[in-house]
Amino acid sequence: MKIAHFSDLHLLSLAGVPRRRFLNKRMTGWANLRFKRSAIHRASYVRAIARDIRAAGFDHVVITGDLTNLALASEFNLVRDLLERELGVDPAQVSLVPGNHDLYTRGSLATRRFERYLGPWLASDLPSLSADVAGARFPVVKIRSGVAIIALSSPVPRPPFGAAGEVGCDQLQALARILAHPEVAGRAVVLAVHHPVVEPASSLHHYIEGLRDAPALLALLRTLPRGLVVHGHLHRRVQRAITTSTGVLDHVGATSASLHHDSPDRMAGYNVYDLGEGATAKIDARVYDPGTDSFRIHVVPQHA
Secondary structure, three states: EEEEEOOOOEOOOOOOOOOHHHHHHHHHHHHHHHHHHHEEOOHHHHEEEHHHHHHHOOOOEEEEEOOOOOHHHHHHHHHHHHHHHHHHOHHEEEEEEEOOOOOOOHHHHOOOOHHHHHHHHHHHOOHHHHHEEEEEEEEEEEEOOOEEEEEEEOOOOOOOOOOOOOOHHHHHHHHHHHHHOOOHHOOEEEEEEOOOOOOOOOHHHHHHEEEOOOOHEEEEEOOOOOEEEEOOOOOOOOOEEOOOOOOOOEEEEEEEEEOOOOOOOOOOOOEEEEEEEOOEEEEEEHHHHHHHOOOEEEEEEEOO
16 A cells, blocks of 8 residues: 655635634734744645645545644635645545644634534544544544554644643543454554654653653554554654564654755655555655655655
């Protein structure tokens, strides 16, 4: 199986949004966009990535969150349009999860905005095992050949300047049930989540930006004999390893699909995973070159 993975689209649309909608955390988010991010995140890069993935004909596509910037309805409309027109892949061949920007406010959670706009892409092959979390039903499982792709939700609405995630007890219990299911137990697992599960960082950084219940999730992952964990959030390509009771899981992050940057580890693009015989055979990235509107191959760097 050949899988394309991109993340952190940060699609922005303020069209028709009244000022009162910014009398919350969106005020700091808008300031960040106005004075910093608008100069480096470019929607045209995301569209180029989606078209390239469509042309390449991958077996499956994984998108690991932060599809929007401020979780506005106008932005979710942009996301739907991108998925339907530019990516153009059957929703059954796409696994996606929310990021912290997609549940930016408590209102976006309460109105189940992520689920309402992206419901066709959230259909699970094992729906009865999912839990009601993050304004939708997760985990979402898609069983394809010898692989089970499991989409896990990690964002939680936080106060300004907070972006930490949490899987939560209900979803962890649901994940345990799914991993034990006979349709999953005999297959390699590809787990998609926005926040990285493994990231060396200070305790303060972990509290503000990290996955707060990562140890509990790691305990489940360490029971797996093989598989792959993919994430976003860091806006850089990074590869680490998770040691299990019987082997090693690859833990791979994708950069932001809209990010303009001088470093090939951070410049917009997408990751490619070739899976053979239940193990990851090859991991690389396709880095976008806006000057030629083309992609070049780049090896995802490994970190301890």
